[in-house]
Amino acid sequence: MPEEAIYQLRNITYHYPTGEKALDDINLTVYKGERLVFLGANGCGKSTLLKLINGLIFPQQGSIFAFGEMINEERLSREEIAFAFRRKIGFVFQNSEAQLFNSNVWNEIAFGPIQMGLGREEVVRRVEEVIEMLELGPLKNRPPFKLSGGEKKKVALASVLSFNPDILLLDEPTNGLDPRTQRMLLNLIKQLNKAGKTIISATHNLDILSELSDRIIVFGEEHRLVAEGSSEEILSDRSLLIKVNLIDEEFHSHTHGDGHRHFHVHA
Amino acid sequence: MAVPEWLLVPQEQISPNASIKTSFLKNRLRKVSFIDKTLEELTTVVRDEIFSEAIAGRDGLLQKINPAAKVVSIFILICVACLIRHIIPLLILNIWLLLLAYISSIPLSAFIKRVWLVVPLFTGIIVFPSIFNFIQPGTPLLSLFHFSQRIHFGPWVFPSVLAITSQGVWGAVILILRAGACISLAALLTYTTPWQSVLKALQKVFVPQIFVSVLEMSYRYIYLFLQSASEIFTARRSRSLGHTSTKEQRSFVSGAIGSLWSKAINLSKEIHAAMISRGYTGRPDTITNFRIRTLDWLWILFIVTVSALLIGGDRIFA
Numbered sequence: 001m002p003e004e005a006i007y008q009l010r011n012i013t014y015h016y017p018t019g020e021k022a023l024d025d026i027n028l029t030v031y032k033g034e035r036l037v038f039l040g041a042n043g044c045g046k047s048t049l050l051k052l053i054n055g056l057i058f059p060q061q062g063s064i065f066a067f068g069e070m071i072n073e074e075r076l077s078r079e080e081i082a083f084a085f086r087r088k089i090g091f092v093f094q095n096s097e098a099q100l101f102n103s104n105v106w107n108e109i110a111f112g113p114i115q116m117g118l119g120r121e122e123v124v125r126r127v128e129e130v131i132e133m134l135e136l137g138p139l140k141n142r143p144p145f146k147l148s149g150g151e152k153k154k155v156a157l158a159s160v161l162s163f164n165p166d167i168l169l170l171d172e173p174t175n176g177l178d179p180r181t182q183r184m185l186l187n188l189i190k191q192l193n194k195a196g197k198t199i200i201s202a203t204h205n206l207d208i209l210s211e212l213s214d215r216i217i218v219f220g221e222e223h224r225l226v227a228e229g230s231s232e233e234i235l236s237d238r239s240l241l242i243k244v245n246l247i248d249e250e251f252h253s254h255t256h257g258d259g260h261r262h263f264h265v266h267a
Numbered sequence: 268m269a270v271p272e273w274l275l276v277p278q279e280q281i282s283p284n285a286s287i288k289t290s291f292l293k294n295r296l297r298k299v300s301f302i303d304k305t306l307e308e309l310t311t312v313v314r315d316e317i318f319s320e321a322i323a324g325r326d327g328l329l330q331k332i333n334p335a336a337k338v339v340s341i342f343i344l345i346c347v348a349c350l351i352r353h354i355i356p357l358l359i360l361n362i363w364l365l366l367l368a369y370i371s372s373i374p375l376s377a378f379i380k381r382v383w384l385v386v387p388l389f390t391g392i393i394v395f396p397s398i399f400n401f402i403q404p405g406t407p408l409l410s411l412f413h414f415s416q417r418i419h420f421g422p423w424v425f426p427s428v429l430a431i432t433s434q435g436v437w438g439a440v441i442l443i444l445r446a447g448a449c450i451s452l453a454a455l456l457t458y459t460t461p462w463q464s465v466l467k468a469l470q471k472v473f474v475p476q477i478f479v480s481v482l483e484m485s486y487r488y489i490y491l492f493l494q495s496a497s498e499i500f501t502a503r504r505s506r507s508l509g510h511t512s513t514k515e516q517r518s519f520v521s522g523a524i525g526s527l528w529s530k531a532i533n534l535s536k537e538i539h540a541a542m543i544s545r546g547y548t549g550r551p552d553t554i555t556n557f558r559i560r561t562l563d564w565l566w567i568l569f570i571v572t573v574s575a576l577l578i579g580g581d582r583i584f585a
Contacts, residue, residue, distance in 0.1 A: 051540065
């Protein structure tokens with residue numbers, strides 16, 4: 001694993017405006033080029049952590065260092081710092097409806113590159129190429145409400161890839177995707193990772209862990225980190241998965257010949 | 268997880284000795300509530316009128332004109348409609364607009380309904396009082412009522428005859444025709460141009476980008492909210508039986524409004540985060556891809572000529 005740390009989170013605690021705790025004393029380092037997965041049951045704070053990493057919300061306690069520099073509200077309100085920071089990170093939200101705010105697919109994909117100050121020809125070239133890569137051609141003039149759930153997810157991904165971020169944040173990336181699109185997405189993530197991009201995903205889907213991760217960080221329901229390890233280590237620790245409420249006693253797992261381990265229930 | 272026992276038993280048949288009381292069911296057709304109907308209609312109208320864009324895709328004259336040129340020409344013609352002061356040129360303008368609608372493959376019945384059902388109603392109500400001599404003195408055209416003497420009402424003095432004045436009627440007709448022409452022009456633009464192109468054209472012409480962006484996002488999310496609202500009603504209909512009291516309905520509607528409101532606030536926060544995440548700094552920017560061709564210049568020239576003729580004609584009538 002490459003050892004250059006790009007993110008350092010120290011003693012992060014975050015409360016929602018209502019006072020409810022979302023993250024409690026999180027310490028974490030993210031290395032360049034790794035595939036990191038935040039694993040946890042619904043409502044454990046994974047999505048909140050992704051938003052903190054993207055500098056969209058800020059912790060009440062603790063500090064975040066990205067690329068060696070401190071990230072906080074005051075610094076990110078300075079345009080040149082925000083600009084340099086944002087162009088490195090792409091965030092695919094869980095709710096595609098929020099991410100697709102433009103009037104059609106083409107404009108959606110062009111929004112990022114235009115905001116990042118790319119020239120007109122470059123924007124057009126990138127948008128067209130991303131459309132071709134993700135097979136979005138027939139949809140490019142469609143408004144978002146005429147897209148299916150899977151198509152929306154693909155467009156959301158395209159809208160982030162078009163400005164070529166170094167770090168991809170994916171919130172429940174395979175939710176609502178049919179098996180073929182899910183396959184395509186996982187292959188694409190693998191390819192992007194090989195090209196040197198850091199992939200940070202949040203999920204509760206155990207089936208995709210081994211493909212999505214080099215390293216897994218497990219969240220407990222008390223909003224703290226409870227374990228860290230490779231997918232093999234985490235998936236073989238049945239009592240851990242039960243403790244964090246991801247599976248119950250009825251689940252058991254097999255390891256297949258290729259080393260892939262998966263959990264299931266017999267009806 | 269313990270499943271309650273009653274959930275595992277098939278539903279009881281309804282019979283006179285059954286424990287379920289059915290007396291609350293009245294043997295009558297369930298009326299669809301007013302709000303239900305309104306929402307459904309609203310969704311249909313928005314879908315058909317704003318989003319269908321079927322007519323914009325047809326092969327017609329106005330569809331061939333560049334949206335920016337169209338916006339400019341429609342702006343010119345609206346100015347012309349407001350400057351004309353006589354009935355004949357206004358009538359000619361309106362008939363010419365109908366002709367334009369016809370050669371742009373707009374179904375005339377829909378076009379006329381959209382313009383001439385709305386305009387006389389709304390403009391008509393506004394100008395109605397001005398046709399009477401009590402409001403606007405003038406030459407009586409038709410006397411309606413004779414009073415024995417002039418009427419004193421506080422500081423106002425009214426004539427002894429209530430009459431419709433010729434000035435009032437002409438004024439009202441001119442105003443209605445004028446409003447009709449303006450609405451026809453707006454309808455021509457929106458019928459023959461996809462909404463997105465209208466917005467882009469606005470931005471190209473003179474409207475500030477931030478204003479266009481706000482319109483664009485409203486367009487994008489209005490359908491989502493109509494859909495959410497109508498889903499709330501559908502979900503309720505699938506679970507409700509018999510008649511619900513007005514009070515219950517009221518509390519349901521206010522609840523639905525509240526939940527939509529909080530949904531909207533949450534969504535707007537998420538959208539803002541998504542925009543910031545992709546580098547939005549409060550300066551929206553888009554790429555417009557409009558090329559002005561010879562046809563568009565010819566069109567503008569044509570419109571300027573028509574405008575000159577109409578205004579010139581108006582002066583001749585004077």
